Amino acid sequence: MTDNEFEAILDVVCLRLSAEAQRSGFLTPKDFERRVRSLTSEVVTDPAIQIDPNPPAQAFPDIAVGKFGIEVKFTTNDTWLSIANSVLESNRIPSVDQVYVIFGKMGGTLEVRWSRYEDCIVHVRTSHVPRFEVELPPTGGTLPLFQQMNIAYDDFRRLPMDQKMPHIREYARGRLKKGERLWWLEDSEVPTHTLPLQASLYTRLTKDRKTRLRAEAALLCPQIVGSAIDKYDDVPLYLLTYRGVLSHNTRDMFTAGSVSNPTNDDNGGIYTERALKLIESEMLIAANELEDALFIEYWGESVPPVDRIAKWLEKADGFAKKWTPSTSLFKDYQNQRVNRPHIAN
Template sequence: MTQKDFEKILDSVCAALTTESRKQIFKTSAQFENRVREVLHETLNDPSVEIDFKPHPQAFPDIAVGSFGVEVKFTLNDTWRSVANSVLETNRIESVERVYLVFGKMGGVPEVRWGDYEQSVIHVRTSHVPRFEVELFANRSLFALMGVTYDDFRSLPMEEKMRHIRTYARARLQKGERLWWLEDTPDAEHALPIQARLYTSLSTKEKTRLRAEAALLCPSIVKSGRSRNKYDDVVLYLLTYHGVICHQARDLFSAGSVANPDNDDDGGIYIERALKLVESEMKKAALEMDDALFVEYWGESVPPEERISRWLVKADLIASGWVPSKSLFLS
């Protein structure tokens, strides 16, 4: 099969999936990826080409078709941009020589399109490990900006990759921004520069939005006040996804200024009161945040409309002295 032949197949696959999505949108990344695999298999209609329907969960790319590969991305938002695979590509499928991106955009007018993977990588951001960020129809790829081809970059040891990434990041700094990174060593998985901001310097609106996102992803915040490390995931989420440094985790949910802004004498459990104040923002975040975040932080894919109820189940299991489902999200 030639490159041209495979790209024609991708045209057919994306057209079929676009038609399906406009009748009923796909709700999770797992559902969409499975359907991409099925339609690709049906369109190929070639018994000599095998597609693995039970791949390793961290395999890259998601689907291998001989020497061609398909990395599947999905969003419920009206955007062609998404966080993608790890820079490390630890579980790279070595038989794949050329990678394509198939992107399902369910926001706005639902549509599924494909693009060349190398041309679609536009940025690097942090998670638990450095990850590429992709965008279909981008004007210029990250690799062009770094002056290295994707094939050359992926073959480099991690410390060499990070030198390219640091140079790229320094060139993008705005006035007042600083790079943040860990040690420049081969085993430093978090060795990724970001433009750091202090939580205390953010606007009230942005603080509220970030508290809502963090609370949703990290139900551990409802643990007993005596629990150690209850805010660790929250602080790391703010740092690795938003470049926001919070010196005092208490500032997020337990401080009186957050849980009791009216300075009344009603008492109560401060974390409960703080969460009540961001219920609407948490509902909004549940509907808009990428499914990949819930897979990463919760270990499961959950449809947007079920995320609040699932959060309550998790919170009820770990809360001490109160039952979140009996006081939160009652309306």
Template structure:
């Protein structure tokens, strides 16, 4: 199969999936990925040299192998063509795949499915527990846009074959290029690069009230361990790491995010109660919104599982109930 033939196949696949997205919709990333796999299987049925694996490993990259072509599937409920992508490490690279494409299902706004070449769609690199790419499908192919690899001055095929220490040299150079005046001490080379931090940072105290509330809601959703006993010394560690690695926000008083009177008792009404419970009740709507919009990759990383957007609040309550002491979150939160 030539590149032109495979790209024509992707055109056909995305047209079918767009029609389905607008008629019946896709409610989870796994459902969408399985449907992409099924449609590609039907479209390549006459080619006996291609056998699509319907039981590929969960962390395989790319998600679907079609002979020497690979398809990485991205899905979002938001109205955006940008998403967190795979790890820079690519430890689960599928053997035999030479050319990688992205099939992106956008369910927000007017649902649509598009494809793009992987190398040209990678536009940024950010770090969480390990550095991860960000991808974006171009909405106008006539507008020139530099990919991350063009900005770093290396072909993707060459970059992926480097060891991690060599990859980090390119990532550091890229960070300094886009933030020439920034403080980049946290990505400077150390004895080990097993865990790196983000390439830009802001102080939480300098954010607007609206952004503070939105980020508190995201952090609370991703880190249900915040409901643990106040005597648990480490319960805010994941919150700090989430804000720093996903948003570049440094919060040096993490406890104040949820237990300070200004966020748990803004009216200063002296009604007592559990401060974390009161703080969470004040951001329930923002947590619901975050549950619908946040990228599935974040939940896989922090929760260790993929959860459909409409199930995330219920799953959060289950997790919170398991670790809370002296109160049960499901009995008081999200009842409206």
């Protein structure tokens, strides 16, 4: 069966389903999928093609018709928009080469339409498992997702998950607004980092946990030493999206007397500088242990662990106006680097 022949079958199926919908409607997704399956079986006349009446529940697509497949979508809303399959496609039926969508819209004017799967995928939703979003037909001149990502769907679907994620992350990053950050960073099918099930308040954490998180945030956000009005914006985003911790007053994490002058010695100075001096050892640990994807996200570049403090000092010097971080922070670290010239700057 050719593509044109199968699409002619879809024309017939959708025309009959639309007529049935307008007469009596379909109440549930399961009812609609069962009718799509039975009607497709009636219309397909090739005896060599057998449609499984009871496929596995999680199979993708829902209906296999030889080398073709039908993914069934259903809504009671007046919209052609729906969440689709996971980008992983781990349950894809191996025999299916070409996937189509049959969409039943049971809101507004009741109608059933079809589309090629890759032509109606317009977005990828970055939930705990990234999922495609389909729309028949795309509105507002929206390009299919794979045109936006400059890769063919058939090429994309054959990639392992760790090679799919850079495409998705680049697409998602291009949609970020000012003050937004990606909350997911992993390239692998099995994430190396997961958020805790419950969120935590920063103020309720132990002293050691607070110190560790302040060190991580300070390392990833060297702009906190500057004077820009938004210099703290990335800190709560990091804590919430990567550590599941909500911070009400980020400024106090680096300027409050309890973190910058815990001994109350009245020696004055720049409180941010004093606060950072007190967590140098924790920042060194963070520089060695945090995953590289975080530095790509927050610094815009990959930096080897051994060079991260030097790079942080370089960045911090560029942000600071009233003091020079490299002249007062990480002196032991800088002296060690001078004595080890084989380490790249």
